[in-house]
Amino acid sequence: MIASVVAQPGPARQLTMQPTTRLISLDAFRGFTIAAMVLVNNPGDWGHIYSQLGHAEWNGWTFTDWIFPFFLFICGVSMTFSLGRRAEAGADKTHLLLQLFKRAAIIFLIGLTLNFIPNFNFETLRIPGVLQRIALCTMLAAPIVIYCNWRQQCYWIVGLLTLYTALMLYMPVPDINGVVAAGVLEPGRDFGAFVDRFFLHGHMWVKSKTWDPEGLTSTIPALCSQLFGVLLGRWLLTSMGRTEKAVWILLAGLACLWVGVMLDAVVMPINKSLWSTSYCVFMTGWALIIFGAFYWFMDANESEVLREKSHRIFSPFTIYGMNALFIFALSGLIAKMLGFIKFTQADGQLLSLKGIIYAPLQALPLAPVNASLLFAIAFNLLMFAVAWFMWRNKWFVKV
Numbered sequence: 001m002i003a004s005v006v007a008q009p010g011p012a013r014q015l016t017m018q019p020t021t022r023l024i025s026l027d028a029f030r031g032f033t034i035a036a037m038v039l040v041n042n043p044g045d046w047g048h049i050y051s052q053l054g055h056a057e058w059n060g061w062t063f064t065d066w067i068f069p070f071f072l073f074i075c076g077v078s079m080t081f082s083l084g085r086r087a088e089a090g091a092d093k094t095h096l097l098l099q100l101f102k103r104a105a106i107i108f109l110i111g112l113t114l115n116f117i118p119n120f121n122f123e124t125l126r127i128p129g130v131l132q133r134i135a136l137c138t139m140l141a142a143p144i145v146i147y148c149n150w151r152q153q154c155y156w157i158v159g160l161l162t163l164y165t166a167l168m169l170y171m172p173v174p175d176i177n178g179v180v181a182a183g184v185l186e187p188g189r190d191f192g193a194f195v196d197r198f199f200l201h202g203h204m205w206v207k208s209k210t211w212d213p214e215g216l217t218s219t220i221p222a223l224c225s226q227l228f229g230v231l232l233g234r235w236l237l238t239s240m241g242r243t244e245k246a247v248w249i250l251l252a253g254l255a256c257l258w259v260g261v262m263l264d265a266v267v268m269p270i271n272k273s274l275w276s277t278s279y280c281v282f283m284t285g286w287a288l289i290i291f292g293a294f295y296w297f298m299d300a301n302e303s304e305v306l307r308e309k310s311h312r313i314f315s316p317f318t319i320y321g322m323n324a325l326f327i328f329a330l331s332g333l334i335a336k337m338l339g340f341i342k343f344t345q346a347d348g349q350l351l352s353l354k355g356i357i358y359a360p361l362q363a364l365p366l367a368p369v370n371a372s373l374l375f376a377i378a379f380n381l382l383m384f385a386v387a388w389f390m391w392r393n394k395w396f397v398k399v
Helices: 025-042 061-089 093-116 130-147 150-170 191-200 219-237 244-266 277-299 304-313 315-321 324-340 352-361 368-392
Strands: 004-007 342-344 350-351 395-398
Touching: 004 130, 025 061, 025 277, 025 315, 025 324, 025 368, 061 093, 061 130, 061 219, 061 277, 093 130, 093 324, 130 150, 130 219, 130 324, 150 191, 150 219, 150 277, 150 324, 219 244, 219 277, 244 277, 277 304, 315 324, 315 368, 324 350, 324 352, 324 368, 342 352, 350 352, 352 368
Parallel strands: none
Antiparallel strands: 004 395, 342 350
16 A cells, blocks of 8 residues: 555544644644645646746746745655654664655655556656655655764755755756757756756656756755755754744744845856755745744744634644645646546537636636636635545545
């Protein structure tokens, strides 16, 4: 089995912090991220979306560019908490490493299966993907997390980002036209695109075919995004008071934003497709600030009344976050099926199931961009209903 469902009898009626190392704020942050992902991935019409609900064309960033690095950051925090509990239980380090490798392999296969649907064509199967990158980063991070202390983990982050920057700026490679140059950070002309074409030819993102936004080389700084989360996890497990932790998390976030802006100006532009060094650090800053806000409201606030009120206010995010991987995979599968399933209309034309569902929204007296957003919100509510039903029945899918 690739996953297990943990079910407990009786409804889940309250979301309260248990006396363990689990953080409600981390679940809420994860839920916020999955809700944002479902929203931006499922507009009614890709030709009509608000600019913040699409990725930056190349350099720069939008709200949408928050999402993927947030996932990796959260994975890093979760790894630290999970490994901490297992280490306290006396687990062998080699056994822990093998468990993480197994989990990464399962996540990779889930992502590859989603790419395989609905065409079922091995010759054009896209090998990279979001889940595949999460799996690779988890696999690469595992030995660093298990065998290295926090200082060594910092050295890994600095070393990997330095290596990636040097490769991208100073390694001469031929572009798609055979022109050899170094440091050309344009679509299909950078070092990472060359590596992708060499190893993944015919199995890359269909919209580009000459490079992949989840390619091999850019996995290096993506790994660093996850390792930044690992460092936060270690910080959260220290004995420092939670209020003080929250303050330092927010200050660290501001510092990372400043460093990211400086790197954007003098080293590499902020670019999600390249997962540039500046993008890695800058998005880590945002992750720290957004998580820090959840942490302060839900876990660190000294007022028990305000903490409980925050738990209620953010409970939809917490519910979403309890089955994030399942909702991620389910939403992707449903979106594919909505486009794949087609019906013949009275005029003989084929119309997708999504087109049929979306037609009434298009008929409303709304601007096309708002009708498209309304569809995305409705899709999100559907996914939340699934997440709520699973949470209500205490069904938690774990890999």
